[in-house]
Amino acid sequence: MKRFKNIIKISSQQTATILAIVMFVLMSFTVTRDSKTTDNNFETVKNLDIFYTLYKELNLYYVDPIVPGDIIKTGIDAMLISLDPYTVYIPESKVEDLKFMTTGQYGGIGAVIRRKGDYTIIYQPYEGSPALEAGLLAGDIILEIDGKSTKDMPSEQVSELLRGEPETIVELKIERLGEEKPLDVEITRQEIKRNSVPYYGLIEDKIGYIALSSFTNTAGTEVKDALMDLKENHNIESVVLDLRGNPGGLLIEAVKICNMFVDKGELIVSTRGKVAQWDKEYTAFTEPVDTEMKIIVIVNSSSASASEIVAGCIQDLDRGIVLGQRTFGKGLVQTTRELSYNGILKVTTAKYYIPSGRCIQALDYTHRNEDGSVGHIPDSLITEFTTKNGRKVYDGGGVSPDVKIEIEKLSMITSSLIIKDFIFDYANFFKLNNPTISDVDEFKLTDKDFEDFISFISDKDFDYKTKTEQSLDELIEASKDEKYFEDAEEELNILKDKFAHDKEKDLRLFKDEILEQIAQEIILKYYHEKGAIMFGIKNDTEVAKAVELLKNENEYNLILQPKN
Template sequence: MNKKRGLTKRGWFITILLSVIISVGFIAANTDRRNFEIVKNLDIFYTLFRELNSFYVDEINPDDLIKTSIDGMLESLDPYTTFIPESEMDDFRFMTTGEYAGIGALITRRGNFVVVSEPYEGFPAQEAGLRAGDRILKIDGDDMKGKQTSDVSDRLKGPAGTEVIVLVERPGKSSPITITITRRSIQINPVPYYGMLDDKTGIIILNNFTQNCSQEVEKALKELKKNENMSRLILDLRGNPGGLMDEAVKIANLFLPRGSEVVSTKGRVSQWDKTYRAPRQPIDTVMPLAVLINRGSASASEIVAGALQDHDRALVIGQRSFGKGLVQTTRSLAYNSSLKVTTARYYIPSGRSIQAVDYANRNEDGSVGFIPDSLMREFSTSGGRTVFDGGGISPDVIVERDRFSSISMALIGQQTVFDYATLFAVKTPSIEKPGVFQISDDIYADFISYVTGLEDFRYESQSQNQFRKLKETAEREGYFDVNKELFSAMEENLRPDVARDLGTFREEVEEFLAMELLRRFYYQRGAIIHNLKTDNEVAKAREILSNPAKYNDMLNGTILTHAGDKRGARN
């Protein structure tokens, strides 16, 4: 009996051993085959490139050709796996740290020259007297005509403590102005504004998740809490493209108890499977909180909004977020270049993936497009509210995006408001402070006179586009000839009239104009303060936060929110 049992054990051992050997052999064979395919295709690529370089009819640029082939290869994987050559490493570091050495100004290309869009308040460019609208003619004596924005940017940057001499042409001035600027380390504050909207409601605006941004948010929160009357808070993440995941965990931790799950990652390689929890004691876990998001809120913004929503710690207000739930890791390559490679996916505490269902199902701005109900799955928050995946964070309260008239978009797109503000600032020494300043009838009349006097200001309305299609269809079907007078009258009525449309859409045009003028005299902070007065999403957040019963009912699931409604995915 014992002998039989021994033979059986031995038989099982031999069987398992053979299975392991076969499996190992199969894996080894697969690995050998995969390695062979890699070597084979790299050899093909090398020989192909060699033949192109030798025999192509025109001279080729090896760097450009290789960069194009690398970009094409990576583009076939996902939108976020990218190659970073040595020449772009400084820009990449700025994206993650928010720090560089230079003069502290935004610039943009206008015609043959680069123009200053905005000098940052408190930085060398502004302190030296550089203004928005200044056209950069020369840098250190070198002509900048025809130079690209990147070329001018590179010349303005440099080691901290060094000087750069900039010759600018300022509209309204008869001769160019020479400005000497001493460069220094520029650290852009990721919190451009925090303050009290009323005696009880505070707001913190976070622009990006750069290194140590959580410290700035914490500092802002502690400063606001010094106001004993403050009893509710709005965290504005709209237009925030994300950044460092660790900073997102720390910011969520300001409002979540220590040990709370914030986000987890899962990848093909097990080393990327991690769960990130709130590492320290929070600042406040009970104050009513609203988080504002929109289509521009991505990645780390979605982690914070999603974690606070899944823990029923905050109401999320606005529009469905971007839907970027892929984790990138930077790997060093030869010659000081790098590969930013997608290694895992983000999952927020309910188990939802932030990533959009597919990379192609996107709106024009890259955000999540229409998601069929069949592709969405149900999840539950800590308190039992139903939420859905499918891409991005669906807000608890949807506030439709502002839609602007064609003339407003033309005034912004053609820089007409910007140019008027430049001339206005030259001849106007000061304006009232933010929160008080309004566009007067005299200023608006002057603006109308300026715009109507421009020979090159042109725009077309959506109504005109639709009318043109209707007219073409009517001509094909034979209805146009019998209704010529009707079509002519309609065409005349739809033709843009600048003066008329500036009157019709004065309210929205005034907002753009007021913000640009305030930016000239009070910089970014001034424009933000003005905009908060008429911001629909901020108004909705204040309305809900000021009603504790409604706020609590929404968090408890007593009142159905859009996050628990699949229709919330259709933005």
């Protein structure tokens, strides 16, 4: 009886909540373009009532106890994921994560962590962070946090324990390479700020380079500061803006960055959605920094959202050249809405359109396949648009670069060494035995270092399959299915032996590639993200191609002209 009274009490509270939701929904439809408002309102009320009564019955009669917060959260998440992956519910406990995505700031120790085996490790302490000042090193295994074991604890939970209000203390017990006993480390949390521009500098005479890794609320300011410094102190005449791997962020920051290179009043991006009052055109609202400087924007398949606004705007206005691989194709805009109990709904409210009028959204979430999967925009619906100079461009699939560069794929053995963490582990081992190294520009691994690496992995268990071996395995399976295997078994086995990889041979064959990956990881350990970017630029084929084009004015200008 007591349990039933509790249920009745909960139910009355939920009824009030449902009624409040219904009232809100009814009001919300009055500002949309939907002509079937009455029918939609009835369906909304009907289904909310079904959901409420269903939950009440579950709570009354389900055989095991139900945790209300968990089961409702599951229902919410399932509902939202059926729309698109960007519309999400953020409970109060996760609001700090949203703050970090939009500002780059959070309270914590300042380190990248990830799972390895049963524990979470320090992958890389940030430069100047409390973690680094406390002496944490890459590769340190976190055994305990404030006396609580982290064995089998998800990295997300470890991250939550490491975060906290600035000036509070967190105590870690860690296991470190070369130390016989665990170490106790006390760290005072601080406000951590991740820069959107991790590095900028001069890559050739009068050619600047700016790496932009995110679009937080300081991205525009950081890019402008970098650009002004390169102009005033290095007299640059052209710039490479690197957006590879940049997942996007705040739309307004993309507008600010485009504004630096185009005339005031120029349309940069517009957004259109269900709520007419929210439709907006974003134009360059301040005087530009430089409208003549040659620009090359480097992108890849991980350049998304705000990155695509910048790349697409530069392309559509023929303000510069886009180089690399086709971008991700996220043309959806999210808005945050405050919910009760300090929760937040991040909801897709519009699509964005770059200056030519095209939307670069690649996946069609509106028209799903019968199995619920999402397909790309079909070719029949792809539309042609033109840039300011009259060049042909297309919607429905990201920003296609003006200059396509094939991505360089690593060999299977190098990929295996990275996946197994042997290169990461060797870099930590190297630093343990080498307190200092030469400057980034001068650092180079030797043949002896490579032999040391070979020795380091000699007792490690790893293997891989080459693409040839994978294809041969598929051929053998197909021959078995089609009843040809018995007749060709001897020949197929000869081929299998012929193409079987040899680890020792492959290590030597791909020596230069492996050494480059090792060197990159070692530089990261000593000189952090900034140093790793500086080192990586030296052997970057896409940066090299960008420099080549910027030095050849005729070819640069020719790319920006329409093809007959």
